[in-house]
Amino acid sequence: MPGTTAGGVPEAVPLSVIQEAEGFSNGEASAEALKTTPESLNCKECRSVSKSPRCCGGCWQVWYCSRAHQVAAWPKHQRECKPFKISQNAEMGRFLVATRDISLGELLLEDPVLTMGPKTITEAVCLACYRPVDGSFSCPDCGFPMCDRDCSSAEAHVPECKAVQDSGIKVKVSVFGEINCMYECIMPVRILALRDSSPNVWRKLMGLESNAEQRESTEVAAITQRTVVDIIHNRLCLEYSEELINQILGIIDTNAFEIRLPDSSIMGVYATGSLLEHSCIPNTHRTFDADLNLVVRAAFDIKRGQHLMSCYTESISTTATRQEHLLTSKFFTCKCVRCLDPTELGTFTSAMICPSCTKNKPKVAKKTDKKKGEKSTGKEEEVDLTTYGVVVPKDPSSPSSPWECLTCKSPLDADYVTRMTSVMTEEAEELENSNQSVKNCEAFLDKWSSMYHQNHAVLLNIKYALVHLYGSEKGYTLHDMSPVELLRKESIARQILKVADIICPVFYKACSMFQSGIIPNEMAKKLAQEAYECLLECAKVLSFEPPVQPEGQLGIEAKEELRNMIKWIKEEGWRG
Ligand SMILES: [Zn+2]
Ligand SMILES: [Zn+2]
Ligand SMILES: [Zn+2]
Ligand SMILES: [Zn+2]
Ligand SMILES: [Zn+2]
Ligand SMILES: [Zn+2]
Known part of the structure; x- marks a missing residue:
């Protein structure tokens, strides 16, 4: 402070x-x-x-x-x-506003969890510690598979355990290691039980946005009618109204945060954290401490009066993907500056390459004698290579908007873009699930790079994987790689960082910087100074992260790396 x-x-x-x-x-x-x-x-x-x-x-x-x-x-x-207050208006409901200038990294919030449980879509997990289970032990009272006696008698497991006992028929779980829809009703049952057991927490939960109206007609609502509402009524014989159960399902969908644990992911609902507004370029970073409190820090310097924002979807993804995810899972359309800008703030994470004019793309920007302020004469205009032949949607807020080349204005049909992108996305998913190797990833990039901008989210995610493979895959360790391969690794890492610089919170950037391994770049000694400073920054930024979270582990590694680097610098006699 x-x-x-x-x-x-x-x-x-x-x-x-x-x-x-x-x-x-x-x-x-x-x-x-x-x-x-x-x-x-x-x-x-x-x-x-x-x-x-x-x-x-x-x-x-x-x-x-x-x-x-x-x-x-x-x-x-x-x-x-707290350096923020809760404000409210008709359009947005409640939200958080900075009451003074806040600096990067500053702690904004440590919010205790109101309620938590297994994720809606999950494999069979222990209902106390959430580790995956195999069925070798079951709760003697309700039949749910758990780790052992300690877990089955844990406080957290009481609501569903009691509900099953009262129904008179034990649960039989037979599907392990893959998605099991029996767990969808755990969180709703836990929340319903709070009405009598903790009226205070219940009131806080019921005060949260449920988007019940928008949710009503969705596919999600149709599914949970069978997997949750019917189960609560017919299997557990609990007499809660359908409307109340749907309100709770809406509250979970709208407000729950995913919490990554070492062996699984769960979800938790937080009172103040829920009021963080969504943005695809958030100004806060969220994580969880060992007690699963939600910890929120400033990801940028924030000015007094600015809203506090968090990203509720994958930030390295196309505008269409983000919007679809937000609409189907959170029931709203994002209108952030990134979503409304056809170039996505110059990152081009959704952009294609123009098939018409790229053949004529000049190798270097044409210099002209034109002085600043002089009227353009058309022919002499300087060619902007960063946007040359890039095709973007004319109106990114509309999924059916026509696309257009920024240079030659040739149109591309929105349907065509959607079809091609989904073919590429499917191929990328296949690659991710099968044998991701340097050779396969490079072949993928080779195939799609002529059609898509180098920063397209799908390509970027493959590049993210590739930057790890260069340096770790057999035959591509730092000692095995040729100078050309080392340069390739570095140039991909820099591409990723350039995008991360604009859209990702500083913490994400630090992680990718560290993981990409561009920091202890063994080849370029001239980069040592820059690398040292990057690493120092990473270690500083990541030191905020609790060690229980993956980012916290990275922070510890970054510090270790920093020590090695200082040693290396000393031995090499660099920096005097
Ligand atoms: Zn006084
Ligand atoms: Zn005060
Ligand atoms: Zn357990
Ligand atoms: Zn039980
Ligand atoms: Zn957005
Ligand atoms: Zn063009």
Whole structure:
């Protein structure tokens, strides 16, 4: 926290500073102009009016008559002191707004989990520790396969265990190691049980957005009618209304976060975390600590007044893929700057290559004598190689929008783009599930690179895999690779980073930077300084990550790598 003093109490901020941040010059503004009632400037501790009120520097939201009263109030205020507030409007419902400037990496939120359970689509897992199970032990009371006695008597398992016991018939699970739809009703049953067992948590959950209306007519709703609503009514004989069960299913779909554990993935619902707005270029980064609290940090510097945003879909994917996922699973259409920009902020992660004009693509940008501000004469115009022959949708917000070449304006049919892209996507999936090797990945890129932009999400994901394979696959270890192959590895890694720089939170970037192995680049000693600084940055950024999360493990590795590098630098005599 900026300006935190001894004892952890934030600095006191004078009224004039806040007024200036609001755009008023010193002394000009009154409490009224700050859109607040005069009383709200009263001391939170003694309610008295002060001529020079001071604001808590942690949240910029509460006022004190003196430093002494701020310090006295701190133990109480500490828990609610956050650099953001909850706002609300008709269009968006509730959302989070920064109440002061926030710097990159700053901790915004540690949100305790309201409820958690197995993912909607999951294989058979233990209902206490969520490790995959094989059926060798079953809960003696309900029949669900678990690890052992300790797990079957765990508190978390009580709701579904009791519901099954009350129904009088034990569960028989016979499908292991593949998707098992019996687990779809666990989370809803757990939430329903909270109505009586924890009215407080129940109220918080019921206050969350369910998108019930939008969800009603979807395929998802039709499926859960059979796998959840019917099971709760007919198998478990619980008398909850269909409407309530559907509201809960909507709350889960809309708000649950996926939590990655070492052996499986589960989901959890969080009260404040749910209010993070979606964006395909989020300004926050989320992770989970060992107690599964949701931990949210600033992924960029955030200005006072900006909304706090998180990405609820895969960020390295095409606009069409992101929109489809958000619409079918979260029931909304994204209107973020990236989605509304045909070039996706110059990343071209959905773009194709023009079949008409690329043959004539110049090798280098044509230099002209044209001076700045001079009228373009058409012929002499400088050729922009970064957008040359790139085909993008004219209106990315419409799935049926025609596509057009940015250079020669040749049209491409939206249907054609969709068909070709799904053929490529299927092939990429096949490649991922089979034998991903340097040879296969390069062949894939060879085949599709003439049709798709080098930053297309599908190509980028293959390149991400490839950058690991160069350096680890047998025959392609750092010692085996030829200089040409090493350069290839480095150039792919840089392509990925260029895109990550624009759309991914700094944490993701640090991960990919570290994993790609471009950092301890053994070949280019001249890159050592740059690499050292990158690695330092990675280690710093990843040090925020709890060790239980994959990113936290990377952080530990990055630190280790940093130590090796410092040793290497010393031995090589570099940097004096
Ligand atoms: Zn006071
Ligand atoms: Zn505060
Ligand atoms: Zn277990
Ligand atoms: Zn049980
Ligand atoms: Zn978007
Ligand atoms: Zn063209």
